[in-house]
Amino acid sequence: MNLGNASNSEPIDELVDVLTIALGKLRNQKYHLIGTHAAVKKCLWVHNALLYRRFCYKCKFYGIESHRCIQFSPSTLWCWNTCLHCWRVRPQDMGIGEFIPTKLPMIDDPEIIARLAILEHKRTVSGYKGRADEVLWREAMDPKHVAISLTGEPTLYPRLSELIEVFHRLGLTTFLVTRGVRPEVLASLSEEPTQLYVSLESWNKDMYEYFNNPLIKDCWERTLTTLEMLPSFTCPTVIRVTVVKGFNMSNKDVEGFAKLLSRAEPTYVEVKAYMHVGGSITRLNRENMPSFKEVLDFASKLANAISYRVASYSIPSRVVLLTRMPGPIIRYGKGCPRAWEEEEVGDEYSGEYGKPEEVI
Numbered sequence: 005m006n007l008g009n010a011s012n013s014e015p016i017d018e019l020v021d022v023l024t025i026a027l028g029k030l031r032n033q034k035y036h037l038i039g040t041h042a043a044v045k046k047c048l049w050v051h052n053a054l055l056y057r058r059f060c061y062k063c064k065f066y067g068i069e070s071h072r073c074i075q076f077s078p079s080t081l082w083c084w085n086t087c088l089h090c091w092r093v094r095p096q097d098m099g100i101g102e103f104i105p106t107k108l109p110m111i112d113d114p115e116i117i118a119r120l121a122i123l124e125h126k127r128t129v130s131g132y133k134g135r136a137d138e139v140l141w142r143e144a145m146d147p148k149h150v151a152i153s154l155t156g157e158p159t160l161y162p163r164l165s166e167l168i169e170v171f172h173r174l175g176l177t178t179f180l181v182t183r184g185v186r187p188e189v190l191a192s193l194s195e196e197p198t199q200l201y202v203s204l205e206s207w208n209k210d211m212y213e214y215f216n217n218p219l220i221k222d223c224w225e226r227t228l229t230t231l232e233m234l235p236s237f238t239c240p241t242v243i244r245v246t247v248v249k250g251f252n253m254s255n256k257d258v259e260g261f262a263k264l265l266s267r268a269e270p271t272y273v274e275v276k277a278y279m280h281v282g283g284s285i286t287r288l289n290r291e292n293m294p295s296f297k298e299v300l301d302f303a304s305k306l307a308n309a310i311s312y313r314v315a316s317y318s319i320p321s322r323v324v325l326l327t328r329m330p331g332p333i334i335r336y337g338k339g340c341p342r343a344w345e346e347e348e349v350g351d352e353y354s355g356e357y358g359k360p361e362e363v364i
C-alpha cells in the first residue's frame with residue numbers, strides 16, 4: 005500500500021489512522037506537535053540551563069544560549085534514512101514505517117509553523133517560573149535560536165527556505181541539520197541558515213548502505229553532491245562526524261573521512277561520540293559508545309589529516325571541535341562568554357548520556 009501521494013488519490017482514512025498512532029507516541033514522548041508535520045521538543049539542555057546553569061556544547065562553541073533555543077523539526081516523521089545510531093522515535097520503531105510515505109502528504113504554511121513553534125517553546129519553559137533564576141526564565145520566554153534538528157529530514161519540507169526566512173525575520177538564528185540527501189533543496193535556498201550542518205557516519209557507499217540504511221536509491225551519491233556544494237555557502241558550515249566504536253574509528257576511517265572533508269572544506273568539523281540512548285539501544289551496544297578520550301584521539305588524528313586543529317571540546321557531550329578559524333569570532337548569542345575556553349561542569353556521564361543533575 006503506497007501512501008506516497010495520499011493527497012491525490014490514496015484513502016486518507018488509512019493515513020489518518022497511521023498518523024494517529026504515530027502522533028500519539030510522539031505526544032507520549034513530550035513532542036509538541038504543530039500542524040500536520042512539524043514539532044517542538046524541549047531539549048535536555050534547556051532544562052539544565054534553567055535549573056543548573058549548565059549549557060550545551062553549542063554554547064561553548066558558538067555562543068548559543070541553550071535556555072533560549074527551540075529544538076524543532078518541520079518533518080517530524082519523515083526521513084530518507086533509518087540510521088542504526090538514531091536515538092529519535094521513528095515510524096520504523098512504531099511498526100508503521102511502511103505506511104509513512106517518503107514525502108510529506110500535506111504542506112503547512114511556514115509563517116504559521118514558525119509562530120506556533122515559538123509559542124510551543126514558551127509553553128515548554130513556562131513551568132520553570134519560580135524554579136529557575138528570574139532573568140534566565142525571562143530570557144527563555146524570548147527565544148533566540150532554532151535548532152532545526154529534532155527529528156526527520158528537514159529538507160523534505162518543500163517550503164524550508166521560506167521557513168528559515170520567517171525565523172530570521174522574527175529575530176531567531178537557525179542551525180539547519182541535514183543528512184545532505186537533498187542537494188537540490190540546499191542549492192535552491194534563497195535564504196541560507198545561520199549555520200548549516202551535514203551529519204556523516206560513513207565515508208563510502210558500503211558503509212552508508214549498511215549503517216545509514218537509505219530508503220531512497222542514490223542517497224549516497226546525493227550526500228556526496230551536498231559535500232561538494234558546501235564551499236559555495238556563505239554561512240558557516242559544519243560536518244558532524246558521529247563516531248561509533250567498531251564501525252568508523254580506525255586509522256583507515258581517518259583517511260576515508262579526511263578525503264571527504266578535504267572536498268567539502270567545512271568551517272568546522274564536530275567529532276561527536278555515538279550516545280547509547282533512545283531507540284538506538286535496540287540496534288547498537290553500549291560498547292559502541294566511545295569515551296571522550298577515544299573521541300579526542302580520533303579527532304586529533306583527523307585534524308592532522310585535514311590540516312585543521314583541535315579548537316575546543318565538551319566532555320559531557322563527548323564532542324571535539326576542529327577548525328582552521330583563528331578563534332571563536334563567530335558567536336550567535338551571548339552564551340558562554342569565555343567561548344572555546346569556557347569551563348565546564350561535569351564528566352562524560354553528565355551530558356546526553358547519564359544523569360546531569362547529579363553533578364551539581
Ligand code: SF4
Nearest residue numbers: 047060070073075151
Ligand atoms: S543547540 Fe541543540 S543541544 Fe543546544 S539547546 Fe539547542 S537543541 Fe539543545
